[in-house]
Amino acid sequence: MKKTIKALKFSAAFLLIVSSFIACDKDFNVIESDVLGTENSNFTTDNAVYPISAYNRKLNSLQINNLASNLLGVFNDPAYGKTTASIITQVTPTSFNPDFGENTVIDSVVINIPYFNTVVGTDDDGYSKYALDSLYGNPEAPIKLSIYQNNYFLRDFDPNSTLNNTQNYYSNASSTLNSAFTSTSEINFDDHIAATIYEEDIFTPSKNAIKTTIGEGDDAVTTRTTPAFRVVFNQADYADELTFWKETIIDKQDDPVLSNANNFKDYFRGLYFKAESIGSDGNMFLINLASTAANITIYYSKDSSVEGETIQSTYVLNFTGNKINTFINDYNLVTLQNGDKDLGDEKLYLKGAEGSMAVIDLFGNEDTNNNEIADALEDFINEYRQTDDNGEFIKNKTTGNFLLKKLINDAHLEIYEDETMPTLPVDENGDAYHKYDRIYAYDIKNNTPTIDYLIDATENSQSAFSSKIISLSQRDTVLGRYKIRLTEHLNSILLRDSTNTKIGLVLSTNVNYTNNAKILQSNDAVTAVPAASLLTPRGTILYGSNENVSEGKRLKLKVFFTEPKQD
Incomplete structure (x- = not known):
């Protein structure tokens, strides 16, 4: 059910986002009242879940020279x-x-x-x-x-x-x-x-x-x-x-x-x-x-x-x-292998030190008759962009951006840990084993941080655990949940027709360290990984996107949007 925005219930941040959108897209500029209320607001908010495919990618032959620091010793991961x-x-x-x-x-x-x-x-x-x-x-x-x-x-x-x-x-x-x-x-x-x-x-x-x-x-x-x-x-x-x-x-x-x-x-x-x-x-x-x-x-x-x-x-x-x-x-406790690109995997294995990563294919299900765009992505674009009477997308004559009929306020991957995986009770400082783990997301095609990471102003050079907490979030210690924001990644696709690149997920203990480690003679789209994933021997196990995973724990893409209220 859609929720009509009620009078004076907006946060300052939300009003800033909406006002920015109003400035760019004419369909959102009719307020018709000095005070917003149930009867006179002309837009509503809602959310939707979109299909994705998340699968494992086993890592081999990673670049190990000239890392920022170096590991020395023996570590027995309880899950791997x-x-x-x-x-x-x-x-x-x-x-x-x-x-x-x-x-x-x-x-x-x-x-x-x-x-x-x-x-x-x-x-x-x-x-x-x-x-x-x-x-x-x-x-x-x-x-x-x-x-x-x-x-x-x-x-x-x-x-x-x-x-x-x-x-x-x-x-x-x-x-x-x-x-x-x-x-x-x-x-x-x-x-x-x-x-x-x-x-x-x-x-x-x-x-x-x-x-x-x-x-x-x-x-x-x-x-x-x-x-x-x-x-x-x-x-x-x-x-x-x-x-x-x-x-x-x-x-x-x-x-x-x-x-x-x-x-x-x-x-x-x-x-x-x-x-x-x-x-x-x-x-x-x-x-x-x-x-x-x-x-x-x-x-x-x-x-x-x-x-x-x-x-x-x-x-x-x-x-x-x-x-x-x-x-x-x-690794005598689990066998790492490449996953199911079409159906996605039930569990995702993120393991450092030449271990494994996850690949997120947003919208998934590539159209075999049209190699340039995926069916679900095409539907997504049609749902959000404005069209003229001929069904053609309309562009802003000044900016060249496509005009939208829906505004994405927030989009993120919602990821849950497998709560049944074996872990150590506490670490050296008495903290829960996965308490300080972070998941780092990157653009696989370009081997760069995501757009959302680059514009995230919460960088903390003194504490990597507290850095980039908008784009990458911190682990929810109660629910064992992570959120990876892709708001600007999707907006860039809708507004500027940017490529819907696959997103890589790795475990990281230093999200400020964004250098890459190349893969020797890679035979697929993953040609490098964030070097930070080599500098932790730890691993975690996450629930994937396969339909056999319960709905409540399944990895999903959630999008929160604003659209004009229908008369």
Whole structure:
């Protein structure tokens, strides 16, 4: 039943929208009264549900180089199974042609990589207490962590490209090895280990601040820095490791390998951080290799110009250059596969780290006799656009936009979680497992955010969870429901004849990160995915659009509109 708009019941936002529409479309400009009321308002509101097809798209061979951050560890998703993430990264000295002096001795070497963290209070001494952001799984469940010298050269440019294109590396998560693809080959990084630098058989990340003390007794000065993955190689416990760094770096003084970045990267091809499972559970976390505090610092002593004295100095290598995040997926709880494009799927599987995504085909059911437009879309356009006496669509002579007989006030996908999927009871911070998950929607044809995302003014650079909450909404923690707004997407189709592109849905923990990850040799319309979906190992299961899903939970496109009241 249609609801006639009653006097003075409009919100300010609604009046603004209607007044904007009145300015553009002449059929909506007759008010005939200074005060709107049931008898004299000349438009009504209503809503409708339109057919869509939502289906699964299994993801393979995703671009894994040069991501904004990197996952490391083991995560056992309760609905999918286990994912293991490792990292291969280049390192680069902060200075070249060093003079390490005479009788040089390495005092220690420190590898430091900050975790993403949040200050959550202060301790009894007034110092900051931290919680680790983006920590997945059980923080108390250990993993094996090894650091190797990598001997595979990570190229900057693709040697097989005639256009000097960047060399991309792609995931091979269905393998049981830490491997990656290029456009022409497969790389197993275990075959390119030059030396073992560090091994820890039982590793868990710590949320404690890093304390560093210089001096002794009353002269001691202690500084505190944010939580980090930190390995300290000292003389007492790691003599062999210090010998490695001396032979690899210090002894190369005056050698061309320390003269510039290109020479160094070819000589020392980086580090391989390898995570391995040691049980059914594990922990995984994001590390910030791009941080200015992420580095390898060699502390050394050398002879002073004053006889009998020494000078302490440092040589620093940053994690700059190519970085690759490899994944190994052991999904023993669900089989990911491509879905039914015609009938849609009953359940949609959104899984990060080379998992799965959903494709939304608005209106669906392509007309086999007319490949340019879908039957349901044609009906939708006919329902909303004005026509002349010959049945032709009418355009505004000034703007060139089509005139409408109905105004879309709001349109969104309504999506429900499968409440029967297994989940962990709480995460590291005691929150419900899927509480902070977001669903990110993008234009599959152009690999861009949706129009609604681009005009959404609620961007929050400090908190991705609270960003873009109009276009992407936040998860309804009571109903397990998401809303993805497509108001401007549909208006653009109606007003400007824009293409009705398919919409991709992925799970994201950072909706502000809109870079894409290419798919190697894709054979369908999905040629890239939002890179943010690679940076979460988590997954969720949603109800799809198939008719076997109950009406109340079925994924649907809901449109709320205004139209002139019929006499």
